[in-house]
Amino acid sequence: MAAVNVSIIYYSATGNLHTMAQAAAEGAEKAGATVRLRKVRELAPPEAVNSNPAWAKHIEDTADVEVATLDDLEWADAVLFGTPTRFGNVSSQLKAFIDTAGPLWQRGGLADKVVSAFTATGTAHGGQESTILALSNTFYHWGGIIVPPGYTDPIQFKTGNPYGTSYVSGAGNSNGGPSEVVLEGARYQARRVTETAAALKAGRTAA
Numbered sequence: 001m002a003a004v005n006v007s008i009i010y011y012s013a014t015g016n017l018h019t020m021a022q023a024a025a026e027g028a029e030k031a032g033a034t035v036r037l038r039k040v041r042e043l044a045p046p047e048a049v050n051s052n053p054a055w056a057k058h059i060e061d062t063a064d065v066e067v068a069t070l071d072d073l074e075w076a077d078a079v080l081f082g083t084p085t086r087f088g089n090v091s092s093q094l095k096a097f098i099d100t101a102g103p104l105w106q107r108g109g110l111a112d113k114v115v116s117a118f119t120a121t122g123t124a125h126g127g128q129e130s131t132i133l134a135l136s137n138t139f140y141h142w143g144g145i146i147v148p149p150g151y152t153d154p155i156q157f158k159t160g161n162p163y164g165t166s167y168v169s170g171a172g173n174s175n176g177g178p179s180e181v182v183l184e185g186a187r188y189q190a191r192r193v194t195e196t197a198a199a200l201k202a203g204r205t206a207a
Contacts, residue, residue, distance in 0.1 A: 002201040004194055006033040007072045010082030011040045011093040014054040016120045016169050017082045018062060019178050020186045024080050024118065024165075027187030031194035036075070038068035040097040068097055070104050078114035078147075078197035080190055081135055084169075085119055088127030089134050098138055111143035114197040117163075118186055120178075122170040132163040147196045149189040159185035 006028040012018040018039070025037045042049070042059060049055050073079060083094045090098075104110055117135045121128050132148075139146050150162045158181050159165060165185040167178045178186075 002198045002205065004031075004033045004077045004197045004201060005036075005075055006190070006194055006197070007036045007038060007068075007076035007079045008082070008190070009038045009040060009068045009072060009079060009094075009097070011084065011091045012058065012062075012082070013044075013084060013091075014052070014169075015058045015061070016167055016178055017084055017118075018058065018065075020118055020120070020165060020167060020183065021080075021082050023178075023183035023186040024082070024190035027190035028078075028080075028194045030187070031191040032198070033078075033194045036072050037065065038072050039065045040068050040093050043093050043096060070101060073101060073113075074104055074109050076113060077201055078116075078193045080193060081115070081117045083117070083119055083131060083135070085121040085127040085131040088130040090131060105142055112200075113142070113144050114147050114193055114200065115139045115142070115144040116147050116149075116189060116193045118165040118189060120167040120169050122168070124168050126168075126170075128161060128166040129163050132166075145196075145200070147193050149185065149192060152192065153188050155181070155184050155188050161185075165189050 008021050008024050010017050010021040025035045028035045083091045117132045119131045167182045
């Protein structure tokens with residue numbers, strides 16, 4: 001299989017997306033990829049962060065995770081983006097990072113990359129699909145090759161979202177974090193992305 005570089009770029013406030021991103025990194029590495037796990041910069045003011053002890057603690061706990069740069073996009077053959085839902089849309093923190101990619105896009109540095117997304121919401125119908133679809137609008141502009149998990153593995157019939165791995169953090173689930181089923185879904189999604197990117201890279205080389 002062709003060597004593949006995979007960047008997993010995410011925003012997480014209280015840790016759920018961080019846990020899912022770590023599982024995605026495991027899946028990509030198991031599929032043979034070289035992986036960069038990167039968080040985007042926190043933009044919320046201190047008073048907002050400190051109003052939620054779990055938010056403040058997560059920032060402290062993940063201080064060693066590198067902050068994403070445009071080099072992480074340019075380097076990658078495939079990128080998985082993770083974001084919690086914010087009113088059915090992408091978090092402002094991840095969107096702000098994406099908005100800095102204009103110069104890279106203009107010189108063709110984002111075209112033909114394999115891309116995929118995962119998310120979490122507070123409720124079962126809190127905007128999981130709309131958030132992933134909103135990210136897809138960006139991918140269309142980049143000329144990205146969108147690879148969703150679909151219903152292509154038995155785990156998908158347990159997690160239930162063909163758009164991208166999703167977690168419902170409310171309804172009594174917030175304390176325990178993403179279940180093993182959700183994490184296995186994230187691993188599978190990253191593995192599928194990696195294998196697709198490797199096949200495309202090998203095909204281009206052969207051509």
